[in-house]
Amino acid sequence: MSTGTSDVDRLPPVAADEPRPDGPREALGQLVVRTVAVADPGPLLDLLPREEPLAWVRRGEGLVGWGCAAQLRSTGADRFADASAWWADLVGAAVVRDEVRLPGSGLVAFGSFAFADEPGDSVLTVPEVVVGRKGDTTWITTISRGELLPPPALAATASPQPPTDVVFADAHLDGERWQGVVAEAVGRISSGELEKVVLARDLLATSTTDVDVRWPLQRLAEQYPMCWTFHVGGMFGATPEMLVRRERGLITSRVLAGTIRRTGNDERDLALAATLARSSKDLEEHEYAVRSVADALAPHCTSMNVPEAPFVLHLPNVMHLASDVAGVVPDTDPVSALELAAALHPSAAVGGTPTPVAQALITQIEGMDRGRYAGPVGWLDADGDGEWGIALRSAEVGEDRRTVRLFAGCGIVADSDPASELAEAQAKFVPVRDALTSG
Structure with missing residues (x-):
């Protein structure tokens, strides 16, 4: 299920308090994004690897992802504004080929934000791979820095083992x-x-x-x-x-x-x-x-x-x-x-x-x-x-x-x-x- 992207190829995380140069490409690099429709690979959660899984699923539909093409961590009262500005810069610089054109296809980020202004740690993550399903349509999105990657083969990963003696x-x-x-x-x-x-x-x-x-x-x-x-950055649950x-x-x-x-x-x-x-x-x-x-x-x-x-x-x-x-x-x-x-x-x-x-x-x-x-x-x-x-x-x-x-x-x-x-x-x-x- 590897995308073939090395650590060197990943876009490094950008801290919220780093100054952003006038040109968003110089600040964040350029993400190359491709979305294509695929055959139904089965339950979305079954596709997740153990490391860096991301999830937002309800009644079999939603989005899952893994890997990290870009990430922002922010704190304080400006955490939402910082994230919105960072996201706008990424979107403005990205090259996107989206053959599905549904909400959740193309360039996507998963986020989890602190309840309070202080203390608190918030995270917005752009995965390397996203798989989405809405109705009868299933798609896969690959996100990388500087090159268009072919979509990886999708298959269920090894079943997770339960925690012991909790x-x-x-x-x-x-x-x-x-x-x-x-x-x-x-x-x-x-x-x-x-x-x-x-x-x-x-x-x-x-x-x-x-x-x-x-x-x-x-x-x-x-x-x-x-x-x-859902699961983002260690935070998981089932919210009503x-x-x-x-x-x-x-x-x-x-x-x-x-x-x-x-x-x-x-x-x-x-x-x-x-x-x-x-x-x-x-x-x-x-x-x-x-x-x-x-x-x-x-x-x-x-x-x-x-x-x-x-x-x-x-x-x-x-x-x-x-x-x-x-x-x-x-x-x-x-x-x-x-x-x-x-x-x-x-x-x-x-x-x-x-x-x-x-x-x-x-x-x-x-x-x-x-x-x-x-x-x-x-x-x-x-x-x-x-x-x-x-x-x-x-x-x-x-x-x-x-x-x-x-x-x-x-x-x-x-x-x-x-x-x-x-x-x-x-x-x-x-x-x-x-x-x-x-x-």
Whole structure:
């Protein structure tokens, strides 16, 4: 599955704080890109090699990639702007032969961005090989520096092996201390400081062997086909929440806020779904989230559709209140999917309301660095189309490859109960926890 590109041929990463010369070709070099249609090679995730895999897959469709033709790492409040400028330079200099012309074909980058301005490490990676599928069309894209490469033969790689003897432990805060943090947040909300805050906690999984991220990716895709299964730069998961999709002028955003745990009894779960749909606490939380998304998208849209009431999204482990917000971007607005994601982040669904107050409270009481948890994750193409989810139901593989940090968060409002919120967080750990331990 090698592309034949040596390390010398790769375009070296460019740091966000490096000055960019006036000519983008001198700054970044010229990428040569070729996309051709191919026969269906089977499940996309089965094509991934162990090293440098990239993934964004839902219900068998999406994109996978490997290798590194170019990469940007950035930090700070300007991380999105730096990435957008770097991407514009790459696109402007690239030579592209695209025989497919679908969103996700041609020049593509995968990205994962930090939740907070500081601290945080964000990454945008252009693979050497991308394989995509949409409907009945499958394609392969090769990306290199200075030469047009033939597409490699596609075949399933050797099956990944599961992690061994995985044990879990509380990371920064145990359950009791985290409930105390929730109680403090409820007190702040009740005093009128803010309306909502999203608080997260983490677990640390340790394996006696190196974790091959393809193992949990394949388990997540099998168990949660309605979610977007992703991996970028060590961050992986199966998110149910689409922050923003831009496809040829149409933008959509799926908002999730308000959660209840499933019991496994269908009749009981239907009753719980009805309870969730009537819950004033959850409806209030959901309204905050929808309003924040609609307000952020409105400046870029000529028309918008904001549902008056949410629907209940059923997942294997939980149910959510969900709303799909849609809008139309005029041809005169060149805003990209990445720029829209930057405008939306952080929404009330992962931060709170008002956002600046909620973020300050998170920094003050949450007790951990979120890293790229709850930040935008997804992909972007040269036309500005792309899909960016929120890195939820997610985890990050440590540099030692034997530790994995799992994340879960809950929206806290005035009548939140700390014990109930802890139970909700535990339910949100289940997808990744099971993916690491299932045989």
